[in-house]
Amino acid sequence: MGFGVKKGYRDVGVGTELMNALISHEKTMDLELLIPTTFSSNTRAIHVFERISYEETGRIPPCLFKNKTYLGTMIMTKKL
Numbered sequence: 001m002g003f004g005v006k007k008g009y010r011d012v013g014v015g016t017e018l019m020n021a022l023i024s025h026e027k028t029m030d031l032e033l034l035i036p037t038t039f040s041s042n043t044r045a046i047h048v049f050e051r052i053s054y055e056e057t058g059r060i061p062p063c064l065f066k067n068k069t070y071l072g073t074m075i076m077t078k079k080l
Contacts, residue, residue, distance in 0.1 A: 005044075015048040023052070027080055034080065039064075040072040054078045 005015045026034060038045040040059065054076040062070035 010044065015044070016051055019048055019052055023078075023080070032080055034078045035075065037073050037075050040074045042074075046074060046076075049076045049078075052078070 003018060005018070023034070034054075035057075036049065036054070037060075038049070040062075055078070056074055057077045058075040060073035060075065062072040064071045064073075
């Protein structure tokens with residue numbers, strides 16, 4: 001699953017609230033570990049993950065070519 005926050009709704013806590021709602025739902029499924037990924041250049045997503053106690057646990061080297069540059073992936077984890 002993936003999602004983004006539309007311009008005009010950013011920087012007001014919408015991403016954090018979406019993630020908190022997702023975490024609450026995942027707790028009802030008896031999950032123990034959440035492992036989202038995001039592009040290493042996506043500083044907004046990384047900020048949201050860090051704000052709600054996700055930790056960086058790995059990186060995938062740049063492998064996707066977009067806007068004339070290769071993008072890497074950051075792997076985050078959170079224990080429930």
